[in-house]
Amino acid sequence: MKEFLILIASNELNLTDFSLPLWHELPDIDVYMDQLVTIVEKYLHPLSVNGIPFKPLTPSMVNNYVKLKLIPKPIKKKYSRKHIARIIVITILKQVFDIPSIQRSIDLQIENTNSEDAYNLFCKYLHESLHAFSTQGQTIVFNNPKTDIAPIRWACITIVSKLFTESALTATLKQINDKEINTQHD
Numbered sequence: 001m002k003e004f005l006i007l008i009a010s011n012e013l014n015l016t017d018f019s020l021p022l023w024h025e026l027p028d029i030d031v032y033m034d035q036l037v038t039i040v041e042k043y044l045h046p047l048s049v050n051g052i053p054f055k056p057l058t059p060s061m062v063n064n065y066v067k068l069k070l071i072p073k074p075i076k077k078k079y080s081r082k083h084i085a086r087i088i089v090i091t092i093l094k095q096v097f098d099i100p101s102i103q104r105s106i107d108l109q110i111e112n113t114n115s116e117d118a119y120n121l122f123c124k125y126l127h128e129s130l131h132a133f134s135t136q137g138q139t140i141v142f143n144n145p146k147t148d149i150a151p152i153r154w155a156c157i158t159i160v161s162k163l164f165t166e167s168a169l170t171a172t173l174k175q176i177n178d179k180e181i182n183t184q185h186d
Helices: 033-047 059-067 081-093 099-112 115-135 150-185
Strands: 003-007 139-143
Touching: 033 059, 033 081, 059 081, 081 099, 081 115, 081 150, 099 115, 099 150, 115 150
Parallel strands: none
Antiparallel strands: 003 139
């Protein structure tokens, strides 16, 4: 099996212990829009980089996802566990992919499995990618996944790469800024 090496510029972001809630850990009661937004933001808050949160989720975004058929319509203005899981995945994927790519990815995964298994697989690969980036130092080895799950695996690696890149960039800019301030005071 092929191995892929990814070099890490910085290990400033430590998400070793972070994991998304699995399907059975998501609320099993239906929630209203404002509760949905709060729940998703609470779950994704640890993925903030240097205090900068993921692009916030808004009610109008959720309504657009319904219009675009990324998520099913709410029933009596209430959102289920299936909605929460999809919105979590969409919010994370939206950091690096456009909506049509996200739609194709969701459709592909749902063709191959059910919503629960697809969501749990996404959580697993995101956790593995975060753990690998947080603990393995300068070189990370990822085994090449099976073809049917490769897109989810590579999407998670891309998302985590972006998080670590943003963290490293922020840390580097801070060092440069601190150095300039120290130079001005000398």
